[in-house]
Amino acid sequence: MKFFTIQTFFALVLASLAGGCVQERAIAPAIQLYAMDCGSIDVDDMKSFSVDGAFAGQSYALVVPCYLIRHAEGDVIWDTGFDQSLADMPGGISGGGFHSSMSARLTDQLQELGLDVNDIEFLAVSHSHPDHAGNAGLFKNSTFIISAAEHAYMFSDEARDNAESFKAYAPLEDARTIQFDDEHDVFGDGRVVIKKLPGHTPGSAVLLLRLTNAGPQLLTGDLITHSAGRRLGAVPVFNTDIEQTRRSIAAFEALAEAQGARVIIQHEPKDFEALPAFPAWLD
Numbered sequence: 001m002k003f004f005t006i007q008t009f010f011a012l013v014l015a016s017l018a019g020g021c022v023q024e025r026a027i028a029p030a031i032q033l034y035a036m037d038c039g040s041i042d043v044d045d046m047k048s049f050s051v052d053g054a055f056a057g058q059s060y061a062l063v064v065p066c067y068l069i070r071h072a073e074g075d076v077i078w079d080t081g082f083d084q085s086l087a088d089m090p091g092g093i094s095g096g097g098f099h100s101s102m103s104a105r106l107t108d109q110l111q112e113l114g115l116d117v118n119d120i121e122f123l124a125v126s127h128s129h130p131d132h133a134g135n136a137g138l139f140k141n142s143t144f145i146i147s148a149a150e151h152a153y154m155f156s157d158e159a160r161d162n163a164e165s166f167k168a169y170a171p172l173e174d175a176r177t178i179q180f181d182d183e184h185d186v187f188g189d190g191r192v193v194i195k196k197l198p199g200h201t202p203g204s205a206v207l208l209l210r211l212t213n214a215g216p217q218l219l220t221g222d223l224i225t226h227s228a229g230r231r232l233g234a235v236p237v238f239n240t241d242i243e244q245t246r247r248s249i250a251a252f253e254a255l256a257e258a259q260g261a262r263v264i265i266q267h268e269p270k271d272f273e274a275l276p277a278f279p280a281w282l283d
């Protein structure tokens with residue numbers, strides 16, 4: 001018969017809870033936000049980024065980040081950037097006034113933290129466009145969290161017809177999935193909350209994080225595209241529902257105000273650069 005000391009017992013409990021990284025997890029803050037570089041989009045003319053043409057003739061360099069949120073109870077990926085095969089094309093690709101490129105693969109960046117796609121417990125995307133769901137299919141063993149409206153949209157016949165973008169997330173059709181109507185609190189502690197604020201696509205969402213030291217953070221998805229657009233409340237022409245987007249922007253700004261949240265506009269280079277450079281994190 002084998003006897004355990006009480007210390008051994010707690011060490012075993014901690015090890016089973018933390019997946020073996022007892023020491024790392026025990027000293028780490030409760031939650032960490034990592035911003036990874038998952039591409040960039042140089043736009044020749046920002047005309048289509050506002051229905052009133054406010055940005056006509058302006059070029060802009062957008063960033064395409066992906067985020068890892070490390071919580072004591074699991075890792076969450078929020079948005080997956082461009083399909084990482086783009087990183088194998090040194091010149092990137094051009095078309096329609098957009099030049100897209102990628103300097104580092106998402107999986108290589110995760111590897112810097114000793115993580116494999118199969119270590120990620122939860123995958124969530126703000127919406128299913130190719131600059132947000134480009135690598136989503138790699139996370140088919142994670143639990144996929146998505147609004148019911150976006151799930152219906154991304155697996156519609158119309159979406160299936162768009163073979164290239166559908167292929168990037170098609171494996172998620174068989175993934176463990178949590179579908180929500182208005183919002184989903186990932187760990188039930190209010191620290192990682194996904195909120196549907198539709199209009200860019202039928203079920204597009206934003207992410208509210210409540211960090212211990214840095215406080216509340218609101219990640220926009222594509223509800224807002226860049227700082228100049230936020231100042232004007234701009235709605236891009238390529239949104240699925242312009243009036244719904246206007247209501248969502250108003251709700252988002254009210255939420256940011258009520259929470260005292262820092263707003264992180266995902267495609268805005270200044271907001272990306274203001275975050276700690278990977279592999280450093282915000283906590």
Ligand SMILES: [Zn+2]
Pocket residue numbers: 129131132222267
């Ligand atoms: Zn986007």
